[in-house]
Amino acid sequence: MTINYEEINNYLNMTRNTENTLEKHQELFGAEKLFEFKQITSALEHNIKLAENKSRKLSIGIIGAVKAGKSSFLNALIFNGENYLPKAATPMTAALTKITYSDKPKAVVHFYTQDDWNAIQRYSDLYDEGLNKEYSFYLKNFAKNRDKIMFEHSSNKP
Structure with a gap:
């Protein structure tokens, strides 16, 4: 599914126009509702800017039961089967393990x-x-x- 940012920005502009109209007539519904609407609009604008950012980072969490094969799965998926992440008969990765992208394949594991x-x-x-x-x-x-x-x-x- 492709995101149509032009359409989204048109929607955001309509939302801002609605906000301006509501601001002119806030006596009809109260300042609290206007404030709430402005917060939602600001959050929407912020989320659109985040989505448009081409360099945004994708984070994926791998969770599962102890000894379910999470490290083995990641070793197979990311490291072509090489054992960069530890595997053992006892739990080895009880702490958060962070894997990031690099132009040169490597892994640094901190315990x-x-x-x-x-x-x-x-x-x-x-x-x-x-x-x-x-x-x-x-x-x-x-x-x-x-x-x-x-x-x-x-x-x-x-």
Whole structure:
């Protein structure tokens, strides 16, 4: 299917004209609806520009169960059967593996070291600790404010 960008841009121009007309008569439906329409139009324009970009990058994700043959599949498909991506009896590619295009065929595979995993664990623990602290603070203040609001609400009853 070929994309007709001229037709799409004509549609976008009609949409912009509609936006201008709506802006002149926003008292009929409210500023919120105009704002919403403008957001949709801007998003549409942005997506059209992305689609027109000839150098855009295609990303494809390969997912599947552990030991389902994802690396073997990619080795066969991309690397003519050569084992650039590791295959073993135990899972080898538990982390994200990124493959990019190059004029000269090559592969560079990076693995996390034990130090990398330790750093990830440390940062994860620090994040969890901070999140739990903030959440506890939120719960304490929420309970205090809820009790205050409930007291004020019950005091205002006739």
